Amino acid sequence: MSDDCATARRRRGPARLLLASLTAVVLLGASGCGTADPGRPSVVVTTNILGDITRNIIGDEAEVTVLMQAGADPHSFGVSAPQAASIEQADLVVYNGLGLEENVLRHVEAAEEAGVSTLAVGDAVDPLTYTAGESADEPDPHFWTDPERVGAAVGLIADQVIEHVEGVDRAVVEKNASAYGAQVTGLSSWMRKQFDTIPSERRQLVTNHHVFGYLAQRFGFRIVGAVIPSGTTLASPSASDLTSLATAIETAGVKAIFADSSQPDRLAQVLKHESDIEVDVVPLFSESLTEKGKGAATYLEMMRANTRSITKGLTTE
Structure with missing residues (x-):
């Protein structure tokens, strides 16, 4: 930690303790969010996917507050005033970046200006750009x-926690990161074996919006298109967009459309009816974890569920 950051942190001390205490009271019992403990170091994470990854790395070494609730849309979720205050009072803020958290970024930027250490994970893992649709050539945040990029992210987050969060045990964080990183490596190998059962001519994806570019690059899929031709769920397709995609589906012989389980699949169903071929609409957990017991409560569970669904959707006759 630099001398300037250390000085800034000391200046925030009394106010920080008071505000953290007030925030803890307001957030007590809030679904999906950790509660702040003024006596412990604090890490705030924007999305629940990164929150799960970060918690596996930190363990009990610091208080981890996750802003995005289970099942929320990262493109549109917002934060309360106490949550915004917790961002500025954190020792470290971990966020996705690349334009994903569209309603939260200004709070992260305010925290940076106040001297809080931040980590934009997506910016640091060799990001891709969209290759088609309204978002073409823009950074892809997904x-x-x-999982191989997530493996790199595990190391990045661990390094930032060790460097910027006072009071954590470096050895414990490194051990946690190593153990969790090994699980992510195992996930990647398992996914490849599952996807290898899909014939090459069937490795074609149609989704409700452009969200699986990284998976496609890593495991050899072709993106036929998206119902919403954008990298954000906040966009809407035109009638011509749906017609063009229906034509592409018919030409490619696609057998399934994959729609995010947290979003209504009405558009995918409309597209299905626009096409002359039989197309299944298969739900995936693409942008948010679920509550426990709902199929994707952790990152590892989410990716395994999606792998099974994609494999089944593209191999079923």
Whole structure:
């Protein structure tokens, strides 16, 4: 930690303790969010996918507050005033970046200006750009669909925690990161074996919006198109977009459309009816974890569920 950052942190001390205490009271019992403990180091994470990854790395070494609730849309979720305050009072803020958290980024930028250490994970894991649609040539924030990039992210987060969060045990964090990184490596190998059962001519994806570019690059899929031709769920397709995609589906012989389980699949169903071929609509957990017991409560569970669904959707006759 630099001398300037250390000085800034000391200046925030009394106010920070008071505000953290007030924030803890307001957030007590809030679904999906950790509660702040003024006596412990604090790490705030924007999305629940990164929150799960970060918690596996930190363990009990610091208080981890995750802003995005289970099942929320990272493109549109917002934060309360106490949550915004917790961002500025954190020792470290971990966020996705690359334009994903569209309603939260200004709070992260305010925290940076106040001297809080931040980590934009997506920017640091060799990000891709969209290759088609309204978002073509813009950065693609959905890096977590590639487990190898997540493996790199584990090391980055661990390094930042050790460097910027006072009071954590370096050895414990490194041990946690190593163990979790090994699980992510195992996930990647397992996914490849599952996807290898899909004939090459069937490795074609149609999704509700452009979200699986990283998975496609890593495991050899072709993106036929998306119902919403954008990298964000906040966009909407036109009638001509749906017609063009229906034509592409018919030409490619695609057998399934994959729609995010947290979003209504109405558009995918409309597209299905626009096409002359039989197409299944298969739900995936693409941008948010679920509550426990709902199929994707952790990153590892989410990716295994998606792998099974994609494999089944593209191999079923």
